[in-house]
Amino acid sequence: MHFQANTEAAAWRIVDGEAVIVHADTSAYYGLNKTGSFIWESILQEGLPSRVIGERLGTRFGVDSGAIQGEVDAFLASLAAEGLVRDGKASPLAQRANGESAGAGDTYEPPRIERFGELEQLVLSGE
Amino acid sequence: MSSTASAAAEETRRIAKELQLAISSKGSTLYFHGESMRPFLVEGDEVIVGPLDWETIRLGDVITYRLGEKFPTRRLIRRIGHDIELWCENWPDRYFRARRDDVLGQAIARKRDGQWITIRDHEWRAARRTALAKYWRLVVVPRQISRVRATIGRFLRWAGLRRSRPTGDSGASGANK
Numbered sequence: 001m002h003f004q005a006n007t008e009a010a011a012w013r014i015v016d017g018e019a020v021i022v023h024a025d026t027s028a029y030y031g032l033n034k035t036g037s038f039i040w041e042s043i044l045q046e047g048l049p050s051r052v053i054g055e056r057l058g059t060r061f062g063v064d065s066g067a068i069q070g071e072v073d074a075f076l077a078s079l080a081a082e083g084l085v086r087d088g089k090a091s092p093l094a095q096r097a098n099g100e101s102a103g104a105g106d107t108y109e110p111p112r113i114e115r116f117g118e119l120e121q122l123v124l125s126g127e
Numbered sequence: 128m129s130s131t132a133s134a135a136a137e138e139t140r141r142i143a144k145e146l147q148l149a150i151s152s153k154g155s156t157l158y159f160h161g162e163s164m165r166p167f168l169v170e171g172d173e174v175i176v177g178p179l180d181w182e183t184i185r186l187g188d189v190i191t192y193r194l195g196e197k198f199p200t201r202r203l204i205r206r207i208g209h210d211i212e213l214w215c216e217n218w219p220d221r222y223f224r225a226r227r228d229d230v231l232g233q234a235i236a237r238k239r240d241g242q243w244i245t246i247r248d249h250e251w252r253a254a255r256r257t258a259l260a261k262y263w264r265l266v267v268v269p270r271q272i273s274r275v276r277a278t279i280g281r282f283l284r285w286a287g288l289r290r291s292r293p294t295g296d297s298g299a300s301g302a303n304k
Contacts, residue, residue, distance in 0.1 A: 011146040020139055022146040029143035116139060122147050124174055124191060124200040126161025126215070 002047030003076050004088020005040060012040070023083060027119045030082065035061070036075060036111035047088025050076055061108035068108070075111035082115065141196070148191065148198060148231055151176050159200065163215035164189070167254045168200065173238035176200075181227060187255040189234035192225040199223065200234060202258055216258045219265045 005012075012021040019037040021030045032040055038060060039053055048056075054072040058065030079085040151157050151174075159172040167189070168174065176191050184190070184203060190213060191200045201213035201223055211230065213223040236245040244250045283289035 011150040013142055013146060015138075015142060020142045020146065022143050022150065024150045027147065029139070029146075031139050116136065116143070119140075119143055119147050122144060122151070122157045122198070123160045124157050124168075124176070125194075125197040126159055126163040126168060126170075126200060 002049055002088045003043050003053065003079070003085045004047035005044045006084050006086045007044065010084055014041070021084060022119065025083070027121075028082065029116050029119055030084070031114045031116065033109055033112045034106075035109050036113055039072070039075065039111055040079075043085065043088070057108075057111075061106055063108045068110070071110040075113065078113050082113070144196075144198075145193065145231060148176055149178070163218045164200065164202075165217040167216065167258065168234075168237065169239070174200070174234050175236040176232040177235040179230070179233040181230075184233065187259045190225070191231050191234065193229040193231055194225070198231065202255075202262075204259075204262055214262055214266075216261055219261070 009024050010021050011024065012019050014037060017034045017037060019030075019032040019040050021032065021040070023029070035057065039057065042048060042053060042056055050073050051069070053076070054065040054069040057063075057068060057072060076085065148157065157174050157176060159168045159174050160170060162170065179188070179190070186203055186205070188203045189200060190203050190211065191198050192213075199213075201215050203211055204214045204222075205212035207224075209227045211225050211227070213225060215221065215223075234246075236243055237251075280289065
């Protein structure tokens, strides 16, 4: 499966490297930590297999991709369970990990998604 | 939950609510609450808010902005640098000001009694013209008349054709009746 962000059903914003995502259909909202947000941004434009995502993550944070693949798979499964990813189109470049390397001060943490709950119906104030 | 974690959760929720507003244009509608924008918007109307182009918004457009935890929705009546002034047709004596950074979008469609109208429909445009005409009639014209009268009064006093206003011993202007 090629994991791609379900941008049809989700709105997101990145603040200080962490993503806030709202699901349009359920009104549930989520927070991703920095590692999870990196994965989210990686799959916005193209579908990627989990192996490539793990490799990119390893390059980005300077860790062994094999050692973190289980955490990546679990995170992607969580995104799929919430309807935030879909099976996307593979791009010809998708099989290659990108060359972005770890920035100064970037420490790897397992990717995490936190579900905060569901937003109530938004009301425009006329008062 | 610690205060830091609580503050972070509140910030996440605030961002999520703004995102919820942003995705209303993808089909999920918002509800209008209140009477300030009657007759154009009344309690229970469903509204779609779309993104706006700051350079092309016009006087009379219905704007949604952030004000604390709320999302007021009112008509644009004036642009003042990076701020805008807003007004409600059912509250003609009140004005509101919002910064550009707090503006979130503009209303582009409304549903009432099962009927949709959009920003391109004649009824929407007519309501905009009517609201602006009301603003001119109730606010702008009286304000201009008041200024003209004040100017004429100052001129007449200067020309000695009108007695100056009585002043107290301290030189302060007289008390209002």
